[in-house]
Amino acid sequence: xxxxxxxxxxxxxxxxxxxxxxxxxxxxxxxxxxxxxxxxxxxxxxxxxxxxxxxxxxxxxxxxxxxxxxxxxxxxxxxxxxxxxxxxxxxxxxxxxxxxxxxxxxxxxxxxxxxxxxxxxxxxxxxxxxxxxxxxxxxxxxxxxxxxxxxxxxxxxxxxxxxxxxxxxxxxxxxxxxxxxxxxxxxxxxxxxxxxxxxxxxxxxxxxxxxxxxxxxxxxxxxxxxxxxxxxxxxxxxxxxxxxxxxxxxxxxxxxxxxxxxxxxxxxxxxxxxxxxxxxxxxxxxxxxxxxxxxxxxxxxxxxxxxxxxxxxxxxxxxxxxxxxxxxxxxxxxxxxxxxxxxxxxxxxxxxxxxxxxxxxxxxxxxxxxxxxxxxxxxxxxxxxxxxxxxxxxxxxxxxxxxxxxxxxxxxxxxxxxxxxxxxxxxxxxxxxxxxxxxxxxxxxxxxxxxxxxxxxxxxxxxxxxxxxxxxxxxxxxxxxxxxxxxxxxxxxxxxxxxxxxxxxxxxxxxxxxxxxxxxxxxxxxxxxxxxxxxxxxxxxxxxxxxxxxxxxxxxxxxxxxxxxxxxxxxxxxxxx
DNA sequence: GCCGTTTTCGGCCCGACTGTTTTCAGTCG
Numbered sequence: 001x002x003x004x005x006x007x008x009x010x011x012x013x014x015x016x017x018x019x020x021x022x023x024x025x026x027x028x029x030x031x032x033x034x035x036x037x038x039x040x041x042x043x044x045x046x047x048x049x050x051x052x053x054x055x056x057x058x059x060x061x062x063x064x065x066x067x068x069x070x071x072x073x074x075x076x077x078x079x080x081x082x083x084x085x086x087x088x089x090x091x092x093x094x095x096x097x098x099x100x101x102x103x104x105x106x107x108x109x110x111x112x113x114x115x116x117x118x119x120x121x122x123x124x125x126x127x128x129x130x131x132x133x134x135x136x137x138x139x140x141x142x143x144x145x146x147x148x149x150x151x152x153x154x155x156x157x158x159x160x161x162x163x164x165x166x167x168x169x170x171x172x173x174x175x176x177x178x179x180x181x182x183x184x185x186x187x188x189x190x191x192x193x194x195x196x197x198x199x200x201x202x203x204x205x206x207x208x209x210x211x212x213x214x215x216x217x218x219x220x221x222x223x224x225x226x227x228x229x230x231x232x233x234x235x236x237x238x239x240x241x242x243x244x245x246x247x248x249x250x251x252x253x254x255x256x257x258x259x260x261x262x263x264x265x266x267x268x269x270x271x272x273x274x275x276x277x278x279x280x281x282x283x284x285x286x287x288x289x290x291x292x293x294x295x296x297x298x299x300x301x302x303x304x305x306x307x308x309x310x311x312x313x314x315x316x317x318x319x320x321x322x323x324x325x326x327x328x329x330x331x332x333x334x335x336x337x338x339x340x341x342x343x344x345x346x347x348x349x350x351x352x353x354x355x356x357x358x359x360x361x362x363x364x365x366x367x368x369x370x371x372x373x374x375x376x377x378x379x380x381x382x383x384x385x386x387x388x389x390x391x392x393x394x395x396x397x398x399x400x401x402x403x404x405x406x407x408x409x410x411x412x413x414x415x416x417x418x419x420x421x422x423x424x425x426x427x428x429x430x431x432x433x434x435x436x437x438x439x440x441x442x443x444x445x446x447x448x449x450x451x452x453x454x455x456x457x458x459x460x461x462x463x464x465x466x467x468x469x470x471x472x473x474x475x476x477x478x479x480x481x482x483x484x485x486x487x488x489x490x491x492x493x494x495x496x497x498x499x500x501x502x503x504x505x506x507x508x509x510x511x512x513x514x515x516x517x518x519x520x521x522x523x524x525x526x527x528x529x530x531x532x533x534x535x536x537x538x539x540x541x542x543x544x545x546x547x548x549x550x551x552x553x554x555x556x557x558x559x560x561x562x563x564x565x566x567x568x569x570x571x572x573x574x575x576x577x
Numbered sequence: 578g579c580c581g582t583t584t585t586c587g588g589c590c591c592g593a594c595t596g597t598t599t600t601c602a603g604t605c606g
Contacts, residue, residue: 028589059579274582279590
């Protein structure tokens with residue numbers, strides 16, 4: 001059983017315990033375990049073997065035992081017994097916003113409802129209103145949520161949500177006197193997918209700001225509108241919430257709405273031990289009941305004896321301990337990067353010329369750009385054969401003589417074939433500055449074969465970077481079956497760099513894998529995989545995800561100046577010979 | 578069920594809204 005399957009079981013257990021009316025604290029314990037397991041950078045099985053399950057936040061004796069049973073047998077007696085106490089399908093009712101455990105139980109026991117379809121029919125028939133504490137309005141509300149669940153898109157990739165949020169923010173700034181406007185929530189934490197957009201700001205006259213917000217061209221429907229906050233739905237079916245607050249309390253409010261939920265809970269537990277009550281309004285000293293407000297998040301964290309924690313790290317794992325020790329990492333910033341290590345040109349399936357790409361990279365302030373077009377196997381991408389690759393290398397030499405502001409590195413994105421061999425002979429690869437190897441075909445191989453395939457590429461001294469290691473496409477294609485722990489250890493040993501692919505629908509490696517790889521000493525490389533000059537801007541997505549993996553500039557090849565980078569790549573080659 | 582700058586037992590995050598009620602349960606973020 002993998003981590004997400006185990007998490008799923010505990011989520012079910014938490015839901016069932018809610019239905020059962022168990023004490024809230026027991027339920028929360030399971031919910032906390034679920035969140036922790038979902039964030040884990042390593043497999044539970046490995047942690048079990050190392051005897052480290054209890055080091056996971058929220059995993060104690062009882063849950064550890066259950067994990068061990070699940071890993072060993074794929075089943076859990078406690079779970080099966082619990083499930084048998086309830087009619088099938090009742091848990092599915094909890095998905096509907098507005099339906100909690102009490103309502104779900106009532107629907108099930110009194111009306112025999114066990115599915116969303118039956119629930120809808122029962123509301124339409126008028127059987128739901130009239131149940132204890134359930135009136136007409138509640139029934140209507142549930143029906144509304146039930147129906148919009150079907151049409152509403154799932155979470156949006158950050159590559160779609162962030163530009164949309166920025167568009168709205170710019171429009172709002174043009175049309176109102178809002179200040180300190182900033183995203184909160186998962187967007188600010190830079191999660192790879194976003195449920196809805198939270199925006200926050202301050203203003204002298206909140207009402208006119210709210211008015212302007214609800215009248216923006218992007219707004220399709222106004223869900224709610226008050227004097228300090230409003231919720232709208234955009235034309236892309238995305239919900240956007242705006243809160244306008246007093247400047248004095250902006251810091252604590254932003255902190256509160258940035259989350260994550262688990263981070264805030266852990267923070268408040270800590271506050272409690274210090275005799276402090278934390279809320280979105282500020283910090284209250286319990287002894288005298290005095291409330292202090294905070295205009296900045298830094299002041300808020302400092303009051304708790306903590307360093308400011310970057311939003312990307314606020315997931316309720318170990319960031320608070322680190323902030324208490326004053327050993328927060330100095331996370332990588334876009335401005336630390338000196339070049340892009342993965343781009344395509346019109347020599348293969350890119351849109352723009354080498355020169356156009358180089359000029360665009362120079363305008364971004366880069367010192368170098370690695371041109372890495374596809375190799376011959378990838379016919380669909382017009383991959384280069386040996387002859388055309390040599391012609392491209394000559395072209396790049398000519399351009400480098402002419403261009404002053406940027407150095408173009410000759411490279412290739414060479415295909416890793418089904419058997420792990422590469423698409424070009426070693427001597428040709430040896431002539432290039434940067435060799436990226438990647439899988440593009442035979443994606444359904446079994447795990448051991450796939451892992452051997454990538455290992456073979458990792459052991460090739462001519463390869464510098466493995467691109468998009470898991471080949472996943474967010475919401476479209478599952479990752480290939482790869483034993484990442486083996487891959488990471490091999491990469492750490494050989495000095496092979498792994499890519500953080502910055503394309504918003506790839507983001508591959510993903511956050512928790514970046515965390516693990518970096519922890520094991522694997523070198524990482526940011527590559528936009530740009531197929532046009534516009535795509536070079538995707539770098540910020542990779543930086544955001546790298547920050548979630550606790551990356552500092554020193555962990556990324558791109559932070560090196562060109563000369564150092566080339567020397568370093570050469571050295572690693574020697575290490576593997 | 579978890580956990581410890583006070584604890585190995587006795588606590589456990591905080592506030593807001595809604596609708597159904599006559600004082601608050603249920604749900605959400």
